[in-house]
Amino acid sequence: MxxxxxxxxxxxxxxxxxxxxxxxxxxxxxVGMFRQPLPxxxxxxxxxxxxxxxxxxxxxxxLIALVLLAGDTFHMRPLGLWTLIVVCVAEVFxxxxxxxxxxxxxFEWLAAVLGFLCALxxxxxxxxxxLVPAPTFRQLxxxxxxxxxxxxxxxxxxxxxxxxxxxRATSDFTGAEA
Amino acid sequence: MARTEDSSPNFxxxxxxxxxxxxxxxxxxxxxxxxxxxxxxxxxxIRVVDYVVPGMDWLLLPVARLSxxxxxxxxxxxxxxxxxxxxxxxxxxxxxxxTAIQLDQRxxxxxxxxxxxxxxxxxxxxxxxLTDSGxxxxxxxxxxxxxxDNVRDGWAAMxxxxxxxxxxxxxxxxxxxxxxxxxxxxxxxxxLPAERRSILNGDNTRLPPLxxxxxxxxxxxxxxxxxxxxxxxxxxxxxxxxxxVDAAGVLRVKxxxxxxxxxxxxxxxxxxAPPIADTGSLVAGVEEPREAPGGSSAE
Numbered sequence: 001m002x003x004x005x006x007x008x009x010x011x012x013x014x015x016x017x018x019x020x021x022x023x024x025x026x027x028x029x030x031v032g033m034f035r036q037p038l039p040x041x042x043x044x045x046x047x048x049x050x051x052x053x054x055x056x057x058x059x060x061x062x063l064i065a066l067v068l069l070a071g072d073t074f075h076m077r078p079l080g081l082w083t084l085i086v087v088c089v090a091e092v093f094x095x096x097x098x099x100x101x102x103x104x105x106x107f108e109w110l111a112a113v114l115g116f117l118c119a120l121x122x123x124x125x126x127x128x129x130x131l132v133p134a135p136t137f138r139q140l141x142x143x144x145x146x147x148x149x150x151x152x153x154x155x156x157x158x159x160x161x162x163x164x165x166x167x168r169a170t171s172d173f174t175g176a177e178a
Numbered sequence: 179m180a181r182t183e184d185s186s187p188n189f190x191x192x193x194x195x196x197x198x199x200x201x202x203x204x205x206x207x208x209x210x211x212x213x214x215x216x217x218x219x220x221x222x223x224i225r226v227v228d229y230v231v232p233g234m235d236w237l238l239l240p241v242a243r244l245s246x247x248x249x250x251x252x253x254x255x256x257x258x259x260x261x262x263x264x265x266x267x268x269x270x271x272x273x274x275x276x277t278a279i280q281l282d283q284r285x286x287x288x289x290x291x292x293x294x295x296x297x298x299x300x301x302x303x304x305x306x307x308l309t310d311s312g313x314x315x316x317x318x319x320x321x322x323x324x325x326x327d328n329v330r331d332g333w334a335a336m337x338x339x340x341x342x343x344x345x346x347x348x349x350x351x352x353x354x355x356x357x358x359x360x361x362x363x364x365x366x367x368x369x370l371p372a373e374r375r376s377i378l379n380g381d382n383t384r385l386p387p388l389x390x391x392x393x394x395x396x397x398x399x400x401x402x403x404x405x406x407x408x409x410x411x412x413x414x415x416x417x418x419x420x421x422x423v424d425a426a427g428v429l430r431v432k433x434x435x436x437x438x439x440x441x442x443x444x445x446x447x448x449x450x451a452p453p454i455a456d457t458g459s460l461v462a463g464v465e466e467p468r469e470a471p472g473g474s475s476a477e
Contacts, residue, residue, distance in 0.1 A: 025234060026241075029238060061198055074231075078212055079211075091198070126209075130213045139382070
């Protein structure tokens with residue numbers, strides 16, 4: 001029984017990795033970069049937050065780091081910076097996931113957007129300190145908007161389509177194996 | 179419910195905390211490494227991308243082609259208008275072509291009369307675009323040629339119409355092109371009838387502004403912008419685009435390249451002339467003759 005549960009967890013981790021990589025690749029498709037009037041949403045962030053709230057054991061911190069690092073590498077972002085921030089934000093959400101139990105979805109949505117705002121502010125500050133040219137305020141505002149719109153889509157994808165749903169409270173065990 | 183975690187103090191939990199701290203420290207170290215030793219970090223990145231992306235060809239290309247087909251299909255809707263417009267343009271172009279041929283012949287005659295020694299023409303390599311960078315804050319592309327094809331950093335990339343960007347990062351089978359609209363792109367340009375030097379300063383918008391322009395009096399919207407060749411990165415005279423003036427009065431450039439359809443790119447092989455470090459003995463004096471045997475010093 002325990003072996004079967006462990007297998008399921010590893011299967012879910014592998015599936016998360018695979019789908020996340022697919023999303024990263026989709027973002028790299030050469031389909032005209034200027035046709036999009038708005039920045040594409042940070043869909044990987046949405047996926048991580050959505051799954052970490054529902055099934056924290058399916059996305060351990062090292063898996064998040066791996067996926068985000070791949071994103072940093074392929075999307076030509078500063079190596080490791082966004083990864084670092086998202087891993088921290090995801091841990092905050094992991095530790096406070098029980099807050100979202102029994103709440104309306106809008107509450108979780110708002111929290112995810114606020115988390116993203118914090119992450120963006122942290123990134124701006126870090127880029128400022130590291131003397132890296134940072135994106136403008138307006139671009140970030142649009143990114144916040146598109147990501148906010150994308151969050152329910154991510155929840156639909158992960159929770160509805162791929163079955164990363166919340167377990168009952170009694171069987172909510174932590175992913176404390178490492 | 180939350181208590182269940184805390185009430186089971188086990189060894190695994192502290193190990194997990196330790197490892198988590200370790201991962202965070204590693205990530206901080208990576209960021210610092212990236213900032214301190216940018217070229218090496220970018221080299222590392224291009225190695226990884228070079229390893230992964232050409233292998234994804236079979237996946238990336240069909241999807242991209244499919245999306246292009248959808249767009250092409252959409253453009254059939256305005257087929258009639260397009261046709262009319264193309265006819266009009268063609269008529270104008272025919273007149274221009276005649277003018278160009280005449281000017282070309284005249285130019286050749288004059289050059290011949292003056293005994294001008296021309297630079298050898300630059301040769302080109304054609305490359306296919308593999309991927310965009312997905313980030314909203316960077317404008318770069320990946321193409322399918324690399325150091326196996328002797329591509330070098332800094333070479334100019336053009337589409338059929340004008341400059342697209344330059345090579346920045348070469349892997350074995352792929353290279354990264356940083357577009358001229360990218361925030362990190364600075365291209366020395368000349369604005370043509372007025373012969374003004376300026377820097378085309380990418381800012382992630384589709385119309386990058388012209389900066390470091392000393393005197394903008396004789397510059398009008400519609401003036402041609404070409405590379406100036408300063409900095410010895412690009413050959414001079416590559417078409418970049420046209421000047422436009424935005425609502426705030428800032429001079430910007432509308433790139434000639436069609437950034438919406440970057441399928442194939444021409445990479446211009448450019449070997450800049452070796453810098454002349456030697457001042458020559460005639461000017462510098464003869465007390466310190468250089469040891470280079472091939473130096474053409476006028477004794």
